[in-house]
Amino acid sequence: MVNNVLAFRRPEPEPPGSWGMPALQLAVELKVLRGLRTQSDVRKACKIPISGSVYSRIERGEIRIDKPHVIEVLLEALGVPKGPRRQRLLELAEAASKPGWAKRFLQPDSVPETMLRLTALEDCAVRQIVIEPNVVSGVLQTPAYRELITHETLLRSQRTHADRVIEVRGERAQRFEQRRWVHSTFVLQRGALYADFGRPEVMVEQLRALLRMVDDERMPVMIRVAPQAMLLRLQAATLIRLSFPQADFAAPDVIYVDTAGRSEFYRGFAEGEPPSDEYLDYQELVDGIIKTAPGLRESREEIVAALRRYGVQAP
Known part of the structure; x- marks a missing residue:
């Protein structure tokens, strides 16, 4: 670039x-x-x-x-x-006419079309940066944590479709696990490690799962735990930047932004196209967070400290 x-x-x-x-x-x-x-x-x-x-x-x-x-x-x-x-x-x-795996979950007012597009793009990405400050990122969630978080964070109007949403999130997690070659960086804030919603045993299981991912050198996954002040500029609940393989036809990066249940996509631009101010704003935000977020060792220490806070000794 x-x-x-x-x-x-x-x-x-x-x-x-x-x-x-x-x-x-x-x-x-x-x-x-x-x-x-x-x-x-x-x-x-x-x-x-x-x-x-x-x-x-x-x-x-x-x-x-x-x-x-x-x-x-x-x-x-x-x-x-x-x-x-x-x-x-x-x-x-x-x-581009193929509906993709998530189509079977589509029902009125349940799984939005933006989620169908996100899952279709995720399946093709070779690199992703996921910034989800308030909770553990969706594809990293354990089943129990996924169910807890879904019921606790869905808007009231969406709660009747919670089971459907949990199914989609579970499928996304399984497909991510199968595609171990996707280079991924996940950024969450420290407070997310302690947000147990009254179910500390679920949080402990989730923290142990994060620690296993951090220590698994076979997975091209980096988990970075940032202090809250570092993510103050981020107004979105979820921000994902996806990059795709480059060879024959141009596929610019796409940035997905979810804010209070409203989702938007911003695509990058090919040479000669006028830049999108919104895309550049989010690109700058993502680049700034990745540049300053703590590294692997510091982030691992944060996860271990959270486990100790719950009375669990970690290696």
Whole structure:
């Protein structure tokens, strides 16, 4: 990355079944192909009507391409001739139509669409930074802690769907465990190690699990425990930055932000694109926290100290 601009390189296609990354790749390609033309100009050239909101969301990589033929119409309007490049883009559109594993959990008012996109992107990431100051990060949670935290932290309007949410979070954790090669950094504040919600035995089990992860050299996972003052600038309950493999089609980083139940995605930008102020703000925030957060040894000591506080001796 030079001057906060991602080099326009093209990554390999993701494994089938998760629409998130191919939708992101396709979004960047469509944005570059459009150039200085407006979306309205392209829509006027389309042979079938395409709504402005749909086109805008496709170009931001926000939605699954449930009708891949729409992309062929867009490519025709953009003047992309038949050949290998156009065929490759159509293959991306087909891949971006796959609903992904979390689709089966979707019910009205239960698992939001933003979670479907997050799980689809997680499946393709090769690097992630997760900052979740108030609780232990979701994919690191033990089953008992996951159930406790879900019931304690869900908004009142969502509590009737707690069991569904717990299922999704459990599946995310299992899939993360299976993908041990994903380089991950998790940052939480010290207070999260003591927030037992009246169930200290659950917190002890969770702390022991964290300690095992810290000490497991086979896992490319770093857990960093930061003092509260370091995370004061972070207003979000969860902030995740995902990076993807780079080879054939551009897949810029994506930053996911969840604040009081409202979730947003901000994608990075390819070379030549104007930068997004929101993305740059969160990128700067993430980089600053990672730069100053305590390292492995200090963080391990924090976990051990928390266990001692609960009367448990750790190695």
